[in-house]
Amino acid sequence: MRDGLVRQPRLIGRRRPREPLSNYERNMQRILFPPRPTLGQQLRRAAYAIEEAWHRHVRNRELYRRLDSLRAPHQATCWPEQYTPEFAERGLQRLKEAVARREKAREDFRSP
Structure with a gap:
């Protein structure tokens, strides 16, 4: 203890106390971030x-x-081409493009 400084105890395995959550906030945290199984x-x-x-x-x-x-x-x-890997890749690419369009539309809707 130099110069009158007091060392703060270390919090090992414990969290610092914080404001208690309301029931609504606690329930939303539980829904959005469920505990790991x-x-x-x-x-x-x-x-x-x-x-x-x-x-x-x-x-x-x-x-x-x-x-x-x-x-x-x-x-x-x-069609015989439906069972080829290229056909599956094209389908996945179309699906990715559709998801990207939907996400972009959702972002455009949210932004003012």
Whole structure:
């Protein structure tokens, strides 16, 4: 302690106190920035997804067979170029352009 200065205690693992939030602000913070899921929740979610996929596969096997039998004639009448990577890239590019136009329109609407 030199020259009469007092060292402030370090806040380790604690935050400085601040003004309390109203219920509305607290609820909005909770909606906009939800807490991160715990490791247990993540593992349960993954296990549930795997189990659900397996049950759906087994339960709807006949349905998938029928859908595949209906899909085969449709694919035979489609253009062969629809199943090329270039066709998919063009579709993605059009989608990106549409999203950019929508974002620009939204920004133009918001700005005075």
